[in-house]
Amino acid sequence: xxxxxxxxxxxxxxxxxxxxxxxxxxxxxxxxxxxxxxxxxxxxxxxxxxxxxxxxxxxxxxxxxxxxxxxxxxxxxxxxxxxxxxxxxxxxxxxxxxxxxxxxxxxxxxxxxxxxxxxxxxxxxxxxxxxxxxxxxxxxxxxxxxxxxxxxxxxxxxxxxxxxxxxxxxxxxxxxxxxxxxxxxxxxxxxxxxxxxxxxxxxxxxxxxxxxxxxxxxxxxxxxxxxxxxxxxxxxxxxxxxxxxxxxxxxxxxxxxxxxxxxxxxxxxxxxxxxxxxxxxxxxxxxxxxxxxxxxxx
Numbered sequence: 432x433x434x435x436x437x438x439x440x441x442x443x444x445x446x447x448x449x450x451x452x453x454x455x456x457x458x459x460x461x462x463x464x465x466x467x468x469x470x471x472x473x474x475x476x477x478x479x480x481x482x483x484x485x486x487x488x489x490x491x492x493x494x495x496x497x498x499x500x501x502x503x504x505x506x507x508x509x510x511x512x513x514x515x516x517x518x519x520x521x522x523x524x525x526x527x528x529x530x531x532x533x534x535x536x537x538x539x540x541x542x543x544x545x546x547x548x549x550x551x552x553x554x555x556x557x558x559x560x561x562x563x564x565x566x567x568x569x570x571x572x573x574x575x576x577x578x579x580x581x582x583x584x585x586x587x588x589x590x591x592x593x594x595x596x597x598x599x600x601x602x603x604x605x606x607x608x609x610x611x612x613x614x615x616x617x618x619x620x621x622x623x624x625x626x627x628x629x630x631x632x633x634x635x636x637x638x639x640x641x642x643x644x645x646x647x648x649x650x651x652x653x654x655x656x657x658x659x660x661x662x663x664x665x666x667x668x669x670x671x672x673x674x675x676x677x678x679x680x681x682x683x684x685x686x687x688x689x690x691x692x693x694x695x696x697x698x699x700x701x702x703x704x705x706x707x708x709x710x711x712x713x714x715x716x717x718x719x720x721x722x723x724x725x726x727x728x729x
Contacts, residue, residue: 438466445481452490459485459496468504469511470589479504479587480640487633492638504587555580559590565598570611574619575601579633581626588639596639603649622648625656691719692726 444458456470473479482504482616552602555611556563556579563576578597588591600622608615626635634656637643687697698720703713716727 434466435472435476437470438462438472438478441474442478442481445478450494453494455488455490456496457487459493459500463496463500463503467507470508473504473508474589474592480636483587483636484633484640501585501595503585504720508587554583554586556583556594559583559593561590561594568611570616571601571605574604574611574616577619578626579622581623581640584627585629585632586635586639593639596641596645599645600648603645607649618649621653622656625653631657642682685720689717691722691724692723694719694722696721 441458441462445455447454455492459482462478469476477660479501482497482500486494486501488494488497558581561579563572563579565575566572575597578595578600582588583590583593601619602619604615604622605611607618625631625633626638628634636642638645638648684702685698685700687698687699689701690697691699696719699717700720701715701717703715714727714729716725718725
C-alpha cells in the first residue's frame with residue numbers, strides 16, 4: 432500500500448465519529464513516528480486537515496499529539512521546499528507515489544531554526560508564490576489576499592485549495608453587497624480577524640475542509656464565529672452581569688427547595704424574571720446563602 436493510501440486510511444480513522452481517545456491516540460502516534468511528508472503527499476491524502484481538527488479535541492493527550500504532528504509536518508514541508516530551491520537531492524512525489532524513505536530521520540525531530548519557524552507561522556499568498564490579480568478592482572484583490580492569508584497562516588492545506596476557499600468567501604461577501612463599499616471592507620476585516628485568531632483553529636479548518644460553507648461564513652456575526660471556549664466565557668460574563676443587575680433592594684424569597692451544586696446546602700434565595708419572550712417560561716435566579724454560589728434555570 433502506498434504512503435498516500437495509508438495516510439488516507441489513517442485520516443478516515445481520525446474522522447470517525449465513534450473513535451475513542453485511545454484509538455485516536457494510537458493513530459496519531461503512528462503518524463508522528465512513522466511518516467515524513469511533503470506538500471504533495473498532504474495535498475493528495477488530506478490527512479493534514481484531519482489531524483489539524485484534533486488540535487482542539489477535548490482530550491489533552493489527543494490535542495497535544497495533533498499539535499506536535501502539525502508542527503513537525505510544517506517543518507518537513509519547509510525543509511522539502513528549501514531543499515528544492517537550493518538544488519538539494521530531495522525527490523518529488525510523482526503520480527501519488529511516496530518518497531523512498533517513510534521513516535522520519537532524527538534530524539526531522541530536531542527543533543526548527545528561527546528562520547524556519549517564522550516561515551511556518553507566517554504563511555501567506557506572497558510566501559506561497561501567488562499573485563492575487565483576479566479582479567479589475569484593486570480593493571477586491573486586496574481583500575482576497577486577506578482572506579487567503581487568514582486561512583493559510585498556520586495551515587498545511589495545499590495552495591490551490593486555500594485559494595479556492597478564499598475566493599468563495601470573498602465572493603460571498605461581495606455578492607451580499609454588490610459593490611466593494613465600506614460595509615464590504617468592514618466585513619472582510621471582521622472575517623480576517625476571526626479567521627486568523629490563533630485561539631479558534633476550528634473555524635479556519637472548517638472553512639478549508641468545506642464543513643463551514645463560504646456563503647454561511649459571509650453572513651455570520653463575530654459571536655457566531657467565536658470558538659466554543661469564547662462562547663462559554665461570554666455566556667458566563669452575561670450571566671454574571673445579569674445577576675449583578677438585580678437590584679439589591681428587590682425582595683428575594685428564601686427557600687430550601689434548591690440544593691447548591693457547590694456546597695450541597697439548601698439555604699438559598701431565589702428570584703424570577705421574564706428574560707425572554709412572553710410565551711417563554713420565566714428564568715429563576717438562585718443564590719446560595721451559605722457559599723454565595725449562583726445559578727439560573729428556566
